[in-house]
Amino acid sequence: MPTNKTHIITASGTGAVVAAALQLPIIPLIAGAALGAGFPDIDSEKSSINRKILIFKNRTALKITYSVLGIAAIANGQISLKLIGIFIILATVSGHRKFTHSLLGLLSFCGICLYALYSYSGTIQNLVLGMIIGYGTHMLADSFSNHGIELLWPVCERNFGFKLIRTGKMSEHIFLFISAIVIYILFNHFTNTVGKVLLF
Numbered sequence: 001m002p003t004n005k006t007h008i009i010t011a012s013g014t015g016a017v018v019a020a021a022l023q024l025p026i027i028p029l030i031a032g033a034a035l036g037a038g039f040p041d042i043d044s045e046k047s048s049i050n051r052k053i054l055i056f057k058n059r060t061a062l063k064i065t066y067s068v069l070g071i072a073a074i075a076n077g078q079i080s081l082k083l084i085g086i087f088i089i090l091a092t093v094s095g096h097r098k099f100t101h102s103l104l105g106l107l108s109f110c111g112i113c114l115y116a117l118y119s120y121s122g123t124i125q126n127l128v129l130g131m132i133i134g135y136g137t138h139m140l141a142d143s144f145s146n147h148g149i150e151l152l153w154p155v156c157e158r159n160f161g162f163k164l165i166r167t168g169k170m171s172e173h174i175f176l177f178i179s180a181i182v183i184y185i186l187f188n189h190f191t192n193t194v195g196k197v198l199l200f
Contacts, residue, residue, distance in 0.1 A: 002141045003167060004038065004048045006176050010141055011037035011134035013183035018133055020190035025198045028123050032130020033137070039109065040100040040138045042066070043091045066092040080119065083112045094153070101139060102153035109135050123200065144175060 002010075015033030019026040041047035045054060045062045054061050066088045073085030087108055090099045099105045109132070116128045142149050148161030165171040191197055 002145060002165065002172055002175070004041075006172060006179075007037040007134075007138050007141055008034050009176060010179045010183070011137040013180065013187070014137045015130045015133050017183055017186045017190065018129075020187055020194060020197055023194060023198060024129070025123070025126050025200045027199050028126035029130040029133065032127040032132075033134035034130075035127075036131030036134025037138045039131070039135050040105070040142070042088065043094065043098070043100050044096045063092050080112070080115055083108075083115065087112060097142070097147070098150055098153050101142060101149040101151075103151050104153065106135065106139060141175075141179075 011033040012030045015029040016026055018024070019029040038047065038049050042049060043062075044050065045057050045059055050062060051057060054065060070085040070087075070089035070092075073081040073088070076082070076085075087105075090108075091105070094100075100109075113128045113132050117125055120128070139149060143151075143161035144163070144165050145161065146163050146166050148159035148163050150157055151160040152158070165175045
């Protein structure tokens, strides 16, 4: 599994490329992508976000915290909060790299984000689009890890992926370097052919 730094860099870079290609504001897309890149790991007590918000850094504390938050969101009454509540409960009870790293998790996350896209406009809309990009690039990057991802969970618990990189090893640095080059080439291509980059 690539480190959080790798996920944020690849997601932010991909957000910049999409912004340049589609002539969308680059800052909200990059911010959303960086934020979305962390979502698939909310099911782990070792993730960056959970190390900051959990009082006790263990699996039990994670399950209790997110279950309470999920139930509170479901009980709130608003459809968007209900969907988020269901998502975070499924994420924490399924185990690390199960629901959140599956096609079901990706589609669920995209569904919640699409609901938000139709509910808001402007900067928030671009931020949400960036979050979808970040989530997707996280899953793609993890598919290159030596573990792969359980793409078809819960139907099949087989790990799918390219299984080329190991966390924190030279292979991850090479992956990040190659990703940065590809992102740079694509970004330059779109800025030169499509036109100037919009900031907001």
